[in-house]
Amino acid sequence: MRVSHGFPSTKWQLVKHYAILTAVSVIVLFPFYWMFVTSVKPPEDILRTPPNWWPTAMEVVNYVKIWTTIPLFIYLKNSLLYAALSTALCVVLSGFAAYSLSRFRFKLRKLSIMAFLTSQLVPGTLTIIPFYFMMYNMGLNNTVIGIVLAYSIWAVPFCTLMLRGYLASAIPVSLEESATIDGCNKLGIFFRIALPISLPGIVATAIFSFILAWNEFMWASIILTKSGYKPLSVGMYDYIGKTGVTPAISLYMATAVIATIPSLIVFGIAQKHLVNGLTAGAVKG
Amino acid sequence: MKAFKASLWDRYAAYWFLLPALLCILVFIVYPSVRSVWMSFFNIELLNNAGQFIGFRNYTDFFQNGSLIKLIGNTLFFSIVSIAVACPFSLYISHLLNKPYWGRGFFRTLFLIPWVTPPVVAASVWKFILSENFSPINGLLLQLHLIKKPISFLGNIEWGFGPVNLPMLFMILVNVWSIFPFMMVMFLAAMQNISSDIYEAATVDGAGNKRKFFAITIPLIMPVMGITLLLQSIWQFNDFNTGFLLTRGGPLDMTNLLAVKVYSEGFLNFKYSSAATISVIMFLIVLIPSIAYIKTTGKEQFD
The missing domain is CATH 1.10.3720.10 (MetI-like)
Incomplete structure (x- = not known):
């Protein structure tokens, strides 16, 4: 059952809608991103402070x-x-x-x-x-x-x-x-x-x-x-x-x-x- | 003889179908629960397997030294604040996903992922993200020069008053992350059940979006919302995973919860009776929302 609520969809509202959903997705999924990125980081990347957001090299060998x-x-x-x-x-x-x-x-x-x-x-x-x-x-x-x-x-x-x-x-x-x-x-x-x-x-x-x-x-x-x-x-x-x-x-x-x-x-x-x-x-x- | 057998089977079919599940529940849930109550009147420990009957001493001891009051406070704070934060958040998300825009199925699936993630995985990743030395959040805050030295989100003991402390607040944050999907899915289903006629009539009458949300959506999903919140408040009060896997009650018992205490008292300190006593106290507290839950859903289940 799909319901149309007659929301007026102006361009601005659409942009806002997707901007909010994207922001929430980033917060919700960040732990998964961090888990994956960490799993492929070479050892020298792990000890770095502040940590780098992207790995310097893909270390698939961990798997x-x-x-x-x-x-x-x-x-x-x-x-x-x-x-x-x-x-x-x-x-x-x-x-x-x-x-x-x-x-x-x-x-x-x-x-x-x-x-x-x-x-x-x-x-x-x-x-x-x-x-x-x-x-x-x-x-x-x-x-x-x-x-x-x-x-x-x-x-x-x-x-x-x-x-x-x-x-x-x-x-x-x-x-x-x-x-x-x-x-x-x-x-x-x-x-x-x-x-x-x-x-x-x-x-x-x-x-x-x-x-x-x-x-x-x-x-x-x-x-x-x-x-x-x-x-x-x-x-x-x-x-x-x-x-x-x-x-x-x-x-x-x-x-x-x-x-x-x-x-x-x-x-x-x-x-x-x-x-x-x-x-x-x-x-x- | 065969006909007799068949009639016996058909006559009591309801019971035969029900028996295996009911028996399992009686033997493995009801009996151990009663047994816990019984154990709480003894002093059974690792080196005192039989134990002696000591009446209510386990209970009075706990309340006299005040340690349990703190844990009850922690657990209530943890469960109530988790729900108080998760509820408006999931309400807002489900409201967004109820709009007839493209991609709502996609985002719903995306937001449900934390719910199906193994708690061991979720807790260890969050522990890592919230750690003092390797935290990307600390990294970001340091790079922006907002802080001078890294914060130990789950280990800070300098600031706090009772259950309101940094580790507890971040533990609640992690908990909200893992419980909001369930609430979102329930709210969304309830919202999708509302007839569009009502909204159209409201539009004709000149009601704005905000008005529609508070005057139509909220009242109409209230029954589902009530049940979901009751169920969640019970589950969060009983929660073991977040409390144990994220902080294990530390630092200094600041994030210790009743369920974690039962586990550590029983399986790390081997004080079985005292663990059973805490679990009985938990049950007595959770009985209040449980009765409310059974009363509201019972009517529907019985018909």
Whole structure:
């Protein structure tokens, strides 16, 4: 839906409009520029005060050296594995739950919605100490299962409510009723009717939980302490903790660039779905 | 038998669909939350794994020595000021992007980038930009002769009163940078939902752009704005990433937040009960906006 508000667009107003947007873009994107520029600066550029705004030479070698300086490949592989698995688990759990909450009326429905709403608001730190001990006692520290659990349970409440809103508005009940008459059972209806129609909503849920898991730091830092299990976020934090701001910062910034790219790609591919999914719950229309 | 099974499945289908997610929430969110409350009445530490029941002593200790009051003040200041700055800013940006000019999708995507950037990356780049010796901002200010020696944006301890200090203000700035995209996207969606007829009628009546913004746009997006601000105030109060990754609470606890304190008390000092106590206090504070949030969105969710 595109709305024209009848704004008179004089030339001066257009110039002002784009000037402001450009200025905001510069401020918003400056950290990314600085990250990239630093990642290709030769060591002698880093120590210069005041720092130069453009590198004197492009030092692409940082992007090669970083793979042997830290176990970057293992970090990347772990991050990808955890993000993919928790996305899968989150989509399955919240898909079923959202379907139930949007299609059926039952006794515990209100209470369940309350549980999801509350879980979305509870500080993660409220559960962190007992959760750590639960994982420890079950032997799930430094395991894939442990971290995937930690990631998906925090994404499930938000995703369920997001999908619920989507399902409630997207699927006509009459379609399901005719399927019931045709002899489809509830599970069949879910897979044959609800799932295909709500695919955009599911894509939104998936992107949301993927980015959440890829970016996550706190849970990983307590559950994954062995270096072979660490995801990129924790690996990077360890690395900067060891080096601080020194010439090695250019190597670090190269890692930062590598860590940001997957998030941006996933977001770029499907941002329309994500934005629609996020706003659909709050904005009815 | 088969028919019976099928009817049992179909009859309770709602529960079967819901059960896995609900069970996960009960086991991994609700149970540990309750367990935290229970732990806060004990003195469980690394070398005292069983702990003894000490009643409310964890709570009274914290409030007696005053350290927690400071952290509560810091956290409230951090979350409220972050939102107070981010809200008008994102409102203005979404207003700009709501105009029917070319490139709004492009700019919206651009402005959403900070939101999907890993917090570890964002915090370390900002730390670098705001550092004392390698900061481009300091470089620029020095070149323009506006300052004589570089400023340590995140380490200055000379100036400040309570939570109003240089490191805290710059931490809020970084936080605003990372939270404004979410608010912008919500506001923009709400604005795009307003029928153009209303604006046209207002134009006919001779209302200017400013008038239209304050008399039409703001009131009509109020419901969405209210929910977004409530949700953000809860999330910002609970925020761990910015506080931990940017300053880790330092210098001298000037930027320490409750969530960071829970983490450091639990996993660096190994005082589990005292960490649990702080987390319970956090929850009690955040309960107030949470109830408001559940009351406003609940109505919609229940139908």
